[in-house]
Amino acid sequence: MRIRKLLLLLGAIFLSIAVFIINAVTKNIDLEESMIQYVRSAFVVISFAMVYGYVHIVKRERQRSAVKNIRDVALFAGLFLATYLLISFLPLKGFDSREFKLFPRDYLTILFSSTISAVAGVFGIVTIHFIKDLVLHKRKKTTARNYWILLGSMIVTSLSALMVRPLDQSSVIIGILYALSILMIIANSFRLGWIAYLPRKEKIYSLLYSLLAFFGFLAILIILSIQDGWTQKGILYYNAALFTFVRLSSIFGAVYFGMAFSSTLFHLPTAEAFDRKQSEISSLHNLNRLINQVFDLKELADTATKMVTEVVQASCVWLEIIPTETGVQTDALISAYNISNNEVNAMLSGNGTSIRSTVIQTKKVLMVEDVAEDKRTSHLPQIKKAGSLLVIPLLSHDHVIGILYATKEISYGFERDDIDILSGFADQVAIAIENARLITKSIEKERLQRELMLAQEMQKRLLPQQLPKFATLDMEAISSPALEVGGDYYDVVQLNEEQVGIVIGDVSGKGVGAAFYMAEVKGIFQSLSKISSSPKDFLIKANDALVTSIDKRSFISLIYSVINTRTGELVVSRAGHCPMLYISGSRKEFIKPLGLGLGLKAGKIFEETVEERNIKMKSGDVCVFYTDGVTESRSSSGEEFGYERLLDVVDAHRKGSAEDIKEAIIQNVWSYTDAKGYHDDLTVFVVKWIGV
Amino acid sequence: MSDFKVMVRERNDNIHTLELKGYLDAHTTPVLEDAFQKLLSEKKYRIIVNCKDLSYISSAGLGVFMAFIEDVRAEEGDIKMSDMTPKVFNIFDLLGFPMLYDIVKTEDEAAKKFAEKSVR
Numbered sequence: 160m161r162i163r164k165l166l167l168l169l170g171a172i173f174l175s176i177a178v179f180i181i182n183a184v185t186k187n188i189d190l191e192e193s194m195i196q197y198v199r200s201a202f203v204v205i206s207f208a209m210v211y212g213y214v215h216i217v218k219r220e221r222q223r224s225a226v227k228n229i230r231d232v233a234l235f236a237g238l239f240l241a242t243y244l245l246i247s248f249l250p251l252k253g254f255d256s257r258e259f260k261l262f263p264r265d266y267l268t269i270l271f272s273s274t275i276s277a278v279a280g281v282f283g284i285v286t287i288h289f290i291k292d293l294v295l296h297k298r299k300k301t302t303a304r305n306y307w308i309l310l311g312s313m314i315v316t317s318l319s320a321l322m323v324r325p326l327d328q329s330s331v332i333i334g335i336l337y338a339l340s341i342l343m344i345i346a347n348s349f350r351l352g353w354i355a356y357l358p359r360k361e362k363i364y365s366l367l368y369s370l371l372a373f374f375g376f377l378a379i380l381i382i383l384s385i386q387d388g389w390t391q392k393g394i395l396y397y398n399a400a401l402f403t404f405v406r407l408s409s410i411f412g413a414v415y416f417g418m419a420f421s422s423t424l425f426h427l428p429t430a431e432a433f434d435r436k437q438s439e440i441s442s443l444h445n446l447n448r449l450i451n452q453v454f455d456l457k458e459l460a461d462t463a464t465k466m467v468t469e470v471v472q473a474s475c476v477w478l479e480i481i482p483t484e485t486g487v488q489t490d491a492l493i494s495a496y497n498i499s500n501n502e503v504n505a506m507l508s509g510n511g512t513s514i515r516s517t518v519i520q521t522k523k524v525l526m527v528e529d530v531a532e533d534k535r536t537s538h539l540p541q542i543k544k545a546g547s548l549l550v551i552p553l554l555s556h557d558h559v560i561g562i563l564y565a566t567k568e569i570s571y572g573f574e575r576d577d578i579d580i581l582s583g584f585a586d587q588v589a590i591a592i593e594n595a596r597l598i599t600k601s602i603e604k605e606r607l608q609r610e611l612m613l614a615q616e617m618q619k620r621l622l623p624q625q626l627p628k629f630a631t632l633d634m635e636a637i638s639s640p641a642l643e644v645g646g647d648y649y650d651v652v653q654l655n656e657e658q659v660g661i662v663i664g665d666v667s668g669k670g671v672g673a674a675f676y677m678a679e680v681k682g683i684f685q686s687l688s689k690i691s692s693s694p695k696d697f698l699i700k701a702n703d704a705l706v707t708s709i710d711k712r713s714f715i716s717l718i719y720s721v722i723n724t725r726t727g728e729l730v731v732s733r734a735g736h737c738p739m740l741y742i743s744g745s746r747k748e749f750i751k752p753l754g755l756g757l758g759l760k761a762g763k764i765f766e767e768t769v770e771e772r773n774i775k776m777k778s779g780d781v782c783v784f785y786t787d788g789v790t791e792s793r794s795s796s797g798e799e800f801g802y803e804r805l806l807d808v809v810d811a812h813r814k815g816s817a818e819d820i821k822e823a824i825i826q827n828v829w830s831y832t833d834a835k836g837y838h839d840d841l842t843v844f845v846v847k848w849i850g851v
Numbered sequence: 852m853s854d855f856k857v858m859v860r861e862r863n864d865n866i867h868t869l870e871l872k873g874y875l876d877a878h879t880t881p882v883l884e885d886a887f888q889k890l891l892s893e894k895k896y897r898i899i900v901n902c903k904d905l906s907y908i909s910s911a912g913l914g915v916f917m918a919f920i921e922d923v924r925a926e927e928g929d930i931k932m933s934d935m936t937p938k939v940f941n942i943f944d945l946l947g948f949p950m951l952y953d954i955v956k957t958e959d960e961a962a963k964k965f966a967e968k969s970v971r
Contacts, residue, residue, distance in 0.1 A: 665910070667910030667911060667913065667914055668877060668910060668911050668914070669877065711917055711918055711921070712911075712914030712915060712917045712918040713914055713917075714910070714913070714914070714917065714946070716910075716945070716946060734947075735945060735946035735947050736945070737945060738945075753947070753950075754947060755946070755947035755950060755951070756946040756947060759917060759946070759947070759951065760951060764950070764951075768947060768950050787910075787945075799938075
């Protein structure tokens with residue numbers, strides 16, 4: 160781009176110098192119809208085409224405001240006029256005219272002619288270029304077309320001037336082309352859409368610059384029109400097409416800026432209202448952006464109050480965000496602008512609540528035109544600078560989630576417009592608040608989800624990772640919580656060389672609460688089982704430990720058995736838990752020694768009720784411990800899995816390994832419930848006595 | 852499916868009956884808790900829980916009785932249960948509730964027990 164710019168500029172300068180040399184060399188020669196004459200004209204046209212290209216590139220690099228464009232056009236007009244004045248002081252000999260042709264009397268005149276021509280040409284090009292930006296602002300389909308027709312007709316008109324002698328411009332064709340150009344100039348001069356969008360301040364500048372530009376162009380037109388004036392002759396001598404082009408550009412400038420001036424003048428009275436609308440739109444736009452970026456309620460509220468202050472020029476604004484019932488945020492959040500929180504609280508806590516409750520009830524905008532006189536507000540503590548008050552509810556799903564208050568110093572300060580704007584604003588803020596709340600909620604939910612996953616991991620580790628292996632005893636267990644974490648528990652502990660203790664339990668309730676108690680039971684089991692003389696003794700000790708720490712509506716059911724791995728003797732005690740299923744030969748029964756759930760009753764009553772049962776296992780005997788998740792699983796019709804089905808399943812698979820039996824139970828429960836009705840923690844522990 | 856209702860009925864012998872109907876689990880326990888709470892706040896401590904139409908009770912449901920029994924007994928009152936279906940009784944029985952509460956066949960039988968106690 161830089162090189163192209165440089166080449167265009169150098170080319171234009173080089174060609175101008177060439178034209179100057181030709182002019183100087185052929186000072187007194189009539190060049191009519193000669194080759195050199197065409198070359199000279201071509202050089203001029205090409206050099207200014209290059210200037211056009213140069214300006215085009217420069218313009219594209221810098222986007223400029225409309226007002227700056229006008230100012231610069233006015234500056235160029237001024238430059239032209241200054242050059243004109245400067246040259247006026249030079250002692251020029253001027254031109255001789257013969258047969259409508261011009262002959263310079265001295266070299267200085269040739270130099271002056273070149274200079275003023277260059278300035279005029281650049282001026283003309285800059286003018287149409289800058290006006291182009293203005294015309295094509297807010298373009299429609301026809302806008303660009305009209306502009307290009309204008310430019311085309313200007314160029315054609317200008318070039319047609321080359322067909323005749325410089326001082327004989329009275330051709331019919333030229334006249335028609337001229338008229339067409341003027342017509343297009345007028346047509347294009349109605350393209351003044353940019354004025355409406357200027358802020359008020361810029362409109363005033365635009366008015367000033369347009370006027371300056373208008374007079375500048377007018378002055379140039381007058382100078383160009385002075386018959387036998389040396390400027391006219393100088394440019395005509397240099398190139399007749401250039402003269403026409405400059406004149407048309409000046410007409411364009413004068414007409415356009417004349418129109419711009421008067422149009423701006425007419426726009427001035429509405430400028431303030433327009434500015435206001437503009438700032439409303441941009442505030443709403445900013446608010447929209449805010450919605451997508453700010454998820455902190457406080458920050459959101461602060462920004463919103465500040466924006467409201469700007470939009471309606473309120474003296475004080477405050478925003479109350481009403482907490483949601485299940486909310487993330489508990490206290491009402493108040494963001495105040497230009498008024499202290501104390502003053503706001505005084506308003507809200509005093510009788511001022513009546514306004515607040517009215518708005519909450521009606522969900523409609525409330526306007527107090529005169530705070531001092533109005534019955535609804537006259538009792539309010541005098542808020543500073545409050546003449547009128549506007550109260551707007553923020554609605555979301557037909558609930559008032561917040562209230563926006565705005566005051567103005569004077570009474571009757573709010574207009575119909577303000578209500579509309581602030582209502583629209585309030586809707587946006589409501590969306591933003593809702594958005595922020597949802598985001599917070601989902602972040603919180605995600606965090607809880609992560610915590611739960613962690614808890615699940617932890618809980619899995621509380622269960623034995625691997626059951627101990629014995630030659631005489633085949634054991635398998637599985638536990639699956641209904642939620643992320645559960646209250647089921649099983650464990651195995653090697654009490655001594657011969658004895659192994661097996662426990663399975665169920666904490667009342669589900670979820671995290673149950674999981675905590677389950678962890679406690681694990682601790683109790685690990686510490687007490689080894690120092691207990693029997694299952695009954697263990698349950699009594701465990702109850703003592705639990706009864707003091709457990710919530711009175713919670714309890715833990717447990718079944719604990721101790722198996723002698725050498726003899727196959729089994730001692731079992733139960734504390735409110737599902738009975739043990741025992742299958743041995745033709746004997747198939749649920750063994751259910753008496754025993755209260757842990758944590759229900761302290762001390763003596765518990766001790767008196769808990770029983771112990773002894774069994775001597777034979778090879779092939781199966782014991783199944785389980786939680787009520789197995790027996791209480793429901794089919795889709797609501798029927799429970801029950802004890803009979805459990806017994807049948809185990810009986811049918813009693814020849815298999817402990818693993819086979821466990822799998823059979825789980826598969827049967829799953830298929831029974833369709834996985835849908837299934838809704839409790841479920842644990843199964845299978846023991847098969849292989850014997851010696 | 853978790854449909855649960857409590858009907859409070861005042862008997863002529865200064866005993867209040869709670870008739871439970873439906874499925875008592877963690878979701879529906881608040882209904883029963885509220886009913887107990889209301890009776891206690893009115894200083895009615897002689898309570899019979901009629902379980903005729905109770906189709907299921909979960910461990911959370913059992914917890915409700917545990918929550919109130921101490922307060923009621925401290926006021927010389929009691930919570931007695933009657934008319935349980937075998938299935939529901941089995942749940943109470945597993946946990947050893949019969950050792951802690953009077954669980955009887957009929958409501959009248961429960962009322963009689965209240966009467967006996969006050970005579971004593």
